[in-house]
Amino acid sequence: MIGALATLLLFQLAGETIVRLTGAPVPGPVVGMALLVAALAVRRGPGEILPGVANGLLQHLALLFVPAGTGVMVHAARLGEEAVAVIVALVVSTALTIAVAASVFVLVARATDRGEGTERGA
């Protein structure tokens, strides 16, 4: 487990370093994720321990957003008179985005493949 955690931190560190060096507009952990995928491809698989630790973190990914979410309290007052405009824009735009992205995905998938996602995920 310690080895798996060290692996995740090491790849995050590599990602952060690359982002600092290149000024790329992506968070370091996203680059670290891409590097780890490449490393897994080279090693032909993640071994036995890493998947357990990774899935443990991802199953409760929601927990990790709680501290930042609580920060809403500090800045909620900033919205003030604009609260209605912002809330309407945020909710409608988020719904539209989900609907458009998922629909476009389905339409293009229907034209190009055999609907793998439904068969495997159902």
Place this chain on the structure above:
Amino acid sequence: MTPALRDIWVYLAATPLLWLTATLLAYWAAFRIHERAGRAPLLNPVALAVAALVFVLSVSGTPYETYFEGAQFVHFLLGPAIVALAVPLYAHRRTIAASVLPMAAALVAGSVVAVLSALAIAALLGASTETLWSLAPKSVTAPVAMGIAEKLGGLPSLAAVLVIATGITGAMIATPLLDALRIRDWRARGFGVGVAAHGIGTARAFQVNELAGTFAGIAMGLNALLTAVLVPAVAALLR
């Protein structure tokens, strides 16, 4: 409070232990409620836990900075968790490789709709310029959104709040919305939530279906890149 109790409170309130424990307990209780309610999307665990913590912090008069000294240990794990997405990504590599075209099309469509619809609606309803540029990157993960907002004259801290609010909104509405649209492909469902609602949407997707979670994670990463290019381009066109 008796003097003895007050002494204990003063001591505990100053250590990271108290608020770290409170964060885990609030989430655990929220998660149990969410489970008990058959994973009802409206009873989102992040929203419930945040509401409980905001209540406790305001009743006890605790500043957010003090709270965060304890909660930062949980917050820190976001980085390793995003790196950990590599594991399901690798496991589903064949499905992903077969879905490159739908992903590319959905990414561009979703990213453009996310930015333009938010700007258009908020502008119509009379939001200020500062607010508009804080709202534009709302669908990407917080560090990227804060960077974009800052560059264009928005407020990074407001952008972070709007990012979190968007994530919670997306996690709450995705399941009923996608059911109503009769979209059953887990790849499409996950990808849509990931484009619109970044990490919090991805967290929800992982709780529903692993393949959906994986595609949400990919969408989150790709949309961070595209939005970082798209929003400044839109700003340049509008000015």
